[in-house]
Amino acid sequence: MAQNFTPKSLSELINTEEPGWKLVEEWIKEGKNKIEVLPKIQARAEKALLESQVTTRSPMGAIVYETGGILVDDGWIRILGSGSERFDRSLIEWNQGKSFINSGEQPAYLLIADDVLGGFFAINNGAFGKDESGKIFYFAPESLTWESLGIGYSDFIYFCFSGDLDKFYKGFRWMNWEKDVRGLDANMAFSLMPYPWTKEGKNINKVTRKAVPIQELWNLYMDNE
Numbered sequence: 711m712a713q714n715f716t717p718k719s720l721s722e723l724i725n726t727e728e729p730g731w732k733l734v735e736e737w738i739k740e741g742k743n744k745i746e747v748l749p750k751i752q753a754r755a756e757k758a759l760l761e762s763q764v765t766t767r768s769p770m771g772a773i774v775y776e777t778g779g780i781l782v783d784d785g786w787i788r789i790l791g792s793g794s795e796r797f798d799r800s801l802i803e804w805n806q807g808k809s810f811i812n813s814g815e816q817p818a819y820l821l822i823a824d825d826v827l828g829g830f831f832a833i834n835n836g837a838f839g840k841d842e843s844g845k846i847f848y849f850a851p852e853s854l855t856w857e858s859l860g861i862g863y864s865d866f867i868y869f870c871f872s873g874d875l876d877k878f879y880k881g882f883r884w885m886n887w888e889k890d891v892r893g894l895d896a897n898m899a900f901s902l903m904p905y906p907w908t909k910e911g912k913n914i915n916k917v918t919r920k921a922v923p924i925q926e927l928w929n930l931y932m933d934n935e
Contacts, residue, residue, distance in 0.1 A: 720756055723765050723775075730765075730772035734867065741871035746785075748778035748794040758792035761802035761813075769864050770822070774801050782870045784892045786879075789823045789870060797896035808928065809837075819847070822863065823870070826891050827851050827882060827906070828899045828927030833863060851927075852882070852906040854935050882906075884914045899924040907934070 738745050755775050764771035773780065778794025781787070793800040801822065809817035809832070818837035824830045830849040838847050838856055846866045847856045859866065876883065884890075894900075900919040904911035911917055 717760070718763055718765075720760060723759050723763070723771065725765050725767035725771075728767050730767050730769045731776045734769050734772050734776075737868050737871050743871055743873070743875060744783050745871055746781040748781065748791065748797055750776060750778045750792055751794065754778070754794075754800065755792040758800040758802065761800070769867055770801075773867070779896065780870075781896060783875055784888050785826065785894060785896055786875065786887075786891050787823055787825050787870055788896045789867065790821070799897060822846070822866075824899070824924060825879075826894060826899050827879075827902070828924060828931060830928070830931075831859075831866065832856070834858075849931065851902070851931060852912070854907050854931060881912075882914050884919075890919070894921055897924060898922060899927050901927060901930075 738747065755778075759766070759771065759775045762771065762774050764774060766772050766775050773789065773791050775792065777791035779791040779797035779799070780789040781797070782789065788797060790799060790801040790804055791797075793803065801820075805817060805821050806813075809819050809821060816835070818835050819832040820835060821830055821832045828851050832847050832849070834842050834845050834847050836843060838845075838858065842858050842860075844862055846859045846861055846863065848859055849856050859869075861869065890900075898921045901922045902911055902914075903918045903920070906912075906917075
């Protein structure tokens with residue numbers, strides 16, 4: 711998504727000689743965490759790839775074109791693809807109105823995944839400083855700040871598949887969280903009361919959790935950022 715450029719066609723974006731999906735599939739096979747690849751809907755996949763203008767030689771383009779999205783750890787983390795019945799958000803659709811307003815605009819960051827707490831993962835394209843351009847930042851609900859993970863998109867995907875997510879989310883996974891998360895629609899997230907950035911909201915096992923549209927949490931957190 712850049713200004714003043716001629717969009718590439720679908721045939722130009724689909725790389726059959728060096729498909730990035732082969733690499734992603736290897737990561738999935740090696741994965742230590744629970745990984746569920748949601749099936750794509752061909753028309754949505756083509757539309758999402760054209761909107762993203764990312765070649766399928768890259769892991770991002772491959773995930774957009776080959777999946778309706780990917781759920782990790784029973785859906786605790788949701789990686790954006792082309793959208794599906796259970797995860798009705800594509801990469802660019804979800805970003806429009808957040809990281810950019812009008813089609814063709816260059817976003818200062820790109821949202822690429824989120825979690826059930828309303829934490830958001832984004833690729834920095836200048837919004838969080840030029841020094842870490844291309845790095846993944848995480849919006850942490852407990853601090854209402856964007857924090858650098860110090861890694862790029864490919865390393866982030868690999869981390870989601872094989873990294874220590876219990877360690878990353880230490881203190882934020884309640885007892886029997888798997889059952890609650892497993893039944894949650896991927897377009898929803900848990901609103902926590904008291905709010906996670908308050909002193910009263912720090913004990914995850916004592917807060918009240920309510921499933922709400924993740925858009926609602928985005929609005930709440932950005933208003934309080």
